[in-house]
Amino acid sequence: MNKDSTLDLARLAAMDVTHSSRLLKGVREATLSGLRPRVRPRPVIGDSWQRMLRDGVDPDYDVHSGVLTAEQLEEKRQASPLVPLLPMLREALVTVADATQHIMVISDADGRILWREGHHGVLRMADRLGLTLGAHYAEDVVGTNGIGTPLVTRRPVQVFSAEHFVQSLHPWMCTGAPVKDPRDGRLLGVVDISGPLDTMHPATLPWVYSVAQLAEARLREQWQGGLERLRSVAAPVLARMSGRALAVDPFGWTAAVTGMPPVDRVALPKSLAEGCCWVPALGACSVTPLPGGWLLMVDEEPRTLGATRIALDVRRPRRWSLEVSGAAATWTHELSPRHAELLYVLALHPAGRSASALAEDLFGDPTRTVTVRAEMSRVRRYLGPLLAHRPYRFADDADVAVLLPDDPRDLLPHSVAPAVVAARAAGSGL
Structure with a gap:
């Protein structure tokens, strides 16, 4: 390779596992030593390494540390908005993962591993590497990896061998894509496919990304269905009103409106409750709960925000x-x-x-x-x-x-x- 060339996934995949792994270890060791490596890492990896060096992440960190208890894990699972997507994710990922010696891993937005399924032998290998249920794989905890790094970059990322910042993960390959809430872009978690080094393939990245996109599409369908149900409840109520009012879901998205131009969304106060509140786009409003949302009735008397x-x-x-x-x-x-x-x-x-x-x-x-x-x-x-x-x-x-x-x-x-x-x-x- 020419001096100062940059690696990419296609070039790594074209090499045998031993050669590519050895090359990456040399690049990583030079970077950790403060030297300029002969071959530059991929930009997404190099940027992540620099964040780890600045934050003082231990390259010898014990990834078995800080695992959730069974009770804590179940609590996080129940609170996860990804629960309704599990059947679809299993159908799209687990069967293929099992056949190709991979496992499916799903984390929450903090990088906590909530579910993993797939090839039994690979699951045992993951146990030895600390990729267990309840483990914390945020980037600022275990360094560059296919769960924590997508949470930071908000993009799909594949991490191979010594591209992992923590040394104990070097026998591993992982490919993760973030899942975002279609209502507001909030991160919900990461869908990841992981396995031993010889399972590395550049096509894994678009595969995982397409599944994450499908998950977001399902969430969008569920959200739109909720708005339709709220609209059916609110429409007869609004039809009897003469002033300005609108029905919104808990995130402020509008299902129905009367007496005013329609708006897609309004920002709601942090703790919305029945009574009176100030809505920035509307002013003072009377609030009434509806099944699946709220009815906001605009107070026509002008008021000011104050300081x-x-x-x-x-x-x-x-x-x-x-x-x-x-x-x-x-x-x-x-x-x-x-x-x-x-x-x-x-x-x-x-x-x-x-x-x-x-x-x-x-x-x-x-x-x-x-x-x-x-x-x-x-x-x-x-x-x-x-x-x-x-x-x-x-x-x-x-x-x-x-x-x-x-x-x-x-x-x-x-x-x-x-x-x-x-x-x-x-x-x-x-």
Whole structure:
């Protein structure tokens, strides 16, 4: 190989297992020693290794540590939104996995292994490697791996042999894809196929990714079905009303509306209960529970938000949120990766940004104003009057705070937006 060449999955698959494993071990050892390796790791692996070195993850970590008890595991299983998907995942993965000496592994959004099934011999091997039920495979715990790394990058990742940061996992290959909630982009967990080194194949990556996409499609169908049921309940109630009102599911998605233009979604307060509350896009509302959601009746008497504080929290590597607190209410909204980028960029520029400037900040292309305006329209659905335009900015009377990670290099690690990349490189969040 030429000096400074970069590995990829196809080249690794073309080598015999011994050769590729030895090559990767040399690359890893040079990286851990602070040397420049002769062959560079794949970018997704190299970036992960750098995060592990910065965070001080032990390359000799005992992956058998910190396993959940049976009671704790069952509690997490019952709370997992992936439970309804298990029959589909088994059908799509386990039969093939068993025949090809793989196992299926499913984790939650924190990297805890909740289920594993497949080839019995491979399951025994996984036990020896610590890939057991209840084990914690977050990247900041066991380093680069096919469960924790997809949770950070929010993309499918295949990790082979010494690409694993922790040495005890070098006899292993794993391929994982994140499953996201179609309602809000929130991470729900990872679907992973794992096995010994000689089971490595580049086609495993698109296979696992397609199954994760199918899981998200099933979740979308279930969600739409819930909205339809809520709509059937709410329609006769709304038909008897003369003012502005709407029926929403627990996540704020609209099932039916009367007396006002339809909206896709409204941001709900953190703890919604029957009575009165403040909804940013609507103002003061009376709240009544419905089967599968809530009825919001808008108070037509004008009120004001009062002093408002907006806290944009981007400290965590894969969960970002916006908390708005004021005299009327406090509410929290989990952000998609794109909206986390967009609101962070607006926080960088209190005076505001034009659509073309935001397009340059997010995409490196000032002509992508249509995409920016569409995203800003979606943000306004939950920020309402707290987001001004011409130029786009937070409301002048809002106190905006950004909660940043301790290391600026961990700022929105998934993001390739030029403004975010520049902030990481500069080593300062704001």
